Amino acid sequence: MGRTVVQLTLIGLQLSMRSVKPVVFSQDDWDIYSFHINSTVTSRYATTVITSRVVNRMDESKEIEFHVRIPKNAFISKFRMFIDGQVYDGVVKAKEQAQQQYTEAVSRGESAGLVSSVGRTLEEFKTSVTVAAHKKVTFELTYEELMKRTHGKYELQIHARPMQPVKDFKVDVYIHEEAGINFIDVKGGLSTKALANAITKTHAWVYFYPTVDQQTMCDNCGEQGMNGDLVIVYDVNRNNELGDIKKSAGYFVHHFAPSNLPRISKNVVLVIDKSGSMQGRKIEQTRIALIHILNDLAEDDHFGLITFDGNIFPWKLELVQANSKNVESAKNFARNIQAGGNTDINQALLQGANMLNTHDREGSASILILLTDGQPTTGVTNLEKIQSNVRQAVAGKFPLYCLGFGFDVDFEFLEKMSLQNNGVARRIYVDSDADLQLKGFYEEVATPLLTDVTMIYVGGTNLTQTNFSHYYNGSEIVVAGEITDNNIETFTPQVVAISVMFDLRYLSAVIFVSDDLIQRVWAYLTVKQLLDKELQLSGPEKEQVKKEALRLSLKYSFVTPLTSMVVTKPLGETIHVLHKPKECEAPQSMKPPGRQSISRHGGTSTRHRSDNVGEQHKQRQCKTSSIHHDLDSVANRGFKRIFIHFKTNQHVEIDTKGVTVRDGQTETHHTGQDLVTAGSVTVIMRNNEIDIAAGDVRLVILVHEKNSIKFLWPVLRQHPSANNTDGLLGDGNASDYSIASPLMMNCWLTSADSALQRPLADFVVPQL
Structure with a gap:
């Protein structure tokens, strides 16, 4: 079969056009005449209700969408629709039961609603319903969350995005704390000078009532109305x-936060990944963050720095005092960290733990912090073995905090390892403020009391x-x-x-209050901690913990990673199944194997992969490269050669024997497992996959073997129906070997121009 070509920029665009049938909403079709957000915080537990009332102005039935964003830390607990005097309630069920209902709906050609991750702090809730001519629908969503105190304050995040200016738009937040409120403030993208007179703040209330005109005035607002955050910041009095x-x-619920205590000096070891995938902006931001952190060390603190790729590079072999001389020397070390090489997480963490174990100062607090953006590729690479080794080395003496840089990292591995060692894992987003994210996390643990x-x-x-x-x-x-x-x-x-x-x-004595929410606080916290515990266990213990978490999720109607909400709409319409994603998984809707989900935000398109080799891929620099596939009887084997061309004049040819890299006039051949760099392009070869990174783009080529014959399989899973003879990928049937149980799939071909309905040149842009 002939060679085919695809411009990478087009993949996300084509998928969004061919695999999803987006509903185009017009303000002339339907009108949101009321949009209210009411949040009540009692004893740091927030219950938020979003109510949207919509009328179909047309003389025919129209599909109307309810689309909101909620905090990641929250559990949806109720959803209902009121249509023509009828109430349609969402029901929380075990995920397996919900999946069955969803699959049946899909078999009838129906779509599904979803809750998906859309960034650092938010998840997205979507559903839609067909409303008869001149009829109304009311959507009502309730979610609950326990406020977390960091940096001496609680933050309640309210995201307002009704999709059009609304005459009756209101946000009401009421905070009730028995101890009294120490301070309250309002910030966020909606707290701007242009909207200042729309915000009223009292000692316990915040009102936000913008006019229709004001709803187009915030930084991210426009003709489609409000789109931004209102963040209520507060703390309570602490007399006890x-x-x-x-x-x-x-x-009962007990909140413990003493403040009038002397700080404890700390022993901190920072273990920094400097492997090839950290090249560029990641390593630059890491250097900046390290210098900030070093500047914040107190003189009675002791510290150590370890950088690693396939080898370990300690700044010093033991911890040293954070005096001015040592701090300045460490900053020079940080400024000169360069990326390159493989990733030996096991040895780096063991050396970090050993430094803390041999520097056990009485009356001090020890902390181990790991920053990595990838998976172990050399040394001990078995994840369970690494976790076991680290657990033995730490031996419960100090917490391990794991910071996962970007979406290529195995976050579940880091999360489990942190929890096993009394710490937490945190994802660091590859944005312009990644250095501030790193610094912000460090400040959370900078002052042990x-x-x-x-x-x-x-x-x-x-x-x-x-x-x-x-x-x-x-x-x-x-x-x-x-x-x-x-x-x-x-x-x-x-x-x-x-x-x-x-x-x-x-x-201390106990304060009696008449508050039914205290039981829900207990349930919320218990479910959260059971889900963490389930991640750490295996065998019968794991199943028992999972069973209890599921029981409580169902009893209290929480949409958790173990449950889903089934939304039965009027007769003949879609059954929606709504689920909560884990932080460690790529954002995606519930779907049968092999399907994909597309989310569209602010005019951009992002495809979320459902394979098992990686997570979300940024589309930002996709325009800089193109792929050729040399097919060799796809139905029986797969691709035998794949070519990747970058506009920076680097070219990568991959076949089943190795990789050839051309950088200008220089050509090199590589076999075995190692790291190859050419300009801005990095190629990492492993046993069963080849990773190609350029800036923020990471492509994965899987290497499979069937009947003693090796073949390549790119991680591209698409289902357009086209029988053209030239274009993307290939024609015929093939097995998808990127999942545990290979499925037969239709490969396909289509020309880019016909798929896009416009000339290819129309989609070439200087920057994504």
Whole structure:
């Protein structure tokens, strides 16, 4: 079969046009006559209700969309539609049951709603319904979240995006705290000078009532109305060192955040990935962040720096004091970090743990921080073995925090390893402020005030997590549970911890409140922690924890990674299944194997892969390259050669024997597992895949073997129906070997111009 060519820029565009049938909404078709967001925060637990009332102005039935964004940390707990006097409620079910209903709907040619990840802090909720001529529909969505305290404050994020200016647009936020509110402020993209008189702030209320004209005035607003965040920032009074303990209906919640304590000096080791995939902006931002962090060290702190690729490069072999001389020397080391090589995460972490273990200063707090953007490629590469090695080396003595740079990193691996070692994992987004993200995370753990914190509740049962390795200034420990037999007389809370050179012990009475939300706080926190625990376990223990998390999710109607919400619409219409994605997975809708999802935001198109070798790929620099595939009986084997051409005059040819790289007039051949660089292009060869990176673009070519014959399979999964004889990929049938159980798929061909309905040149842009 002949060679085919595809301009990479077109992949996302073509998919969005051929695989999705987007509904084009016009303000002349339907009108949002009311859009209200009401959020009530009680004891740091926020319940937010978004209500949108829409009327179909046309003389015929129209499909009307409800499309909002909610915080990632939230659980959707209720969704309903009111149509012509009827109420249609969403029902939370186990994911398997919901999947079956969804599959049946798909077989009838129906689509599905979804909840998908759309950035650092938000998830997206979409659904739509057909409304008769001149009829109305009301959408009502409720979500719940426990506010997390960082940097000495709580932040409630409200995202307003009604898709058109609305006459009756209101955001109301009410905060009720028994301890009293210390301060309250408003920030975010909607808190601008042009909208200042639309915001009213009192000691416990925030109102945001913009006029129709004002709804087009924010930075991201326009003819389609409001599109931005309103962030309510506040903290509570802290008169009791034990914190707030509230009890209602047999449940309690304890918020513990003492502040009048001396800081504990720390021992911190930063382990920095400098492998080839960190080349460019990532390593530049890492250098900037490291210098910020080094400047923030106190003189009684001790620290160490380790950079690694396939080898380990410690700045010093042991921890040193953070005096001015050592800090300046470390900054010079940071400024000269260069990317290149493979990735030996195992050895780097073991050396970091060893540095802390051999520098055990009494009265200090030790912290290990890893920053990486990829997966282990050399040394020990078995993920479970690495986790086991690290767990043994750390031995519960200090927390491990893993920062995953970008979307190519195996985030679930980092998350599990962090949780196993009393830490957390955080994704660092490859944006212009990535250095500030790194610095911001470090500041969260920069000032330990307590170590070995144990929360004790005599007369309490079904407790959430009660042991914490560190308590940091500006944060908060939250514990919830049941009071045995609801007997307050036998219930005694107590906190034991180490501060600097002495032990602390707190005792306090309980505040009685009439608040049914306390039980939901317990359920929310319990489900969150069970999901974390399930990630760490295996075998029967894992299944038992998963079963309990599922039981509570169903009981309290939380849409979690174990459940989905089934939305049954009027007779004859789609059944929507809404699910919550994990941070470690690429944003995608529930779908049968081999399908794909497209999301469109702000005029851009992004395809989310559902294969098992990577996550989200930026489309920003796709225009700079093109691919050729040399087909060799696709139905039986696959591709035997793939060519990739970059406009920077680099060319990569891949076949089953190795890789050839041409950089201008220079040509080199490579076999085996190593890293190859040519200008801005990096090629990493592994056993069963070849990664090609250029700037923010990463392409994956899988290497498969069937009947002793090797073949290549690009990670492109598309389903347009076209029988043209030239264009993208190839014609015929083939097995998709990029998933565990290979499926037969139709390969296809189509010309770019006919797929796009316009000349190819119309889609060439200077920057994406």
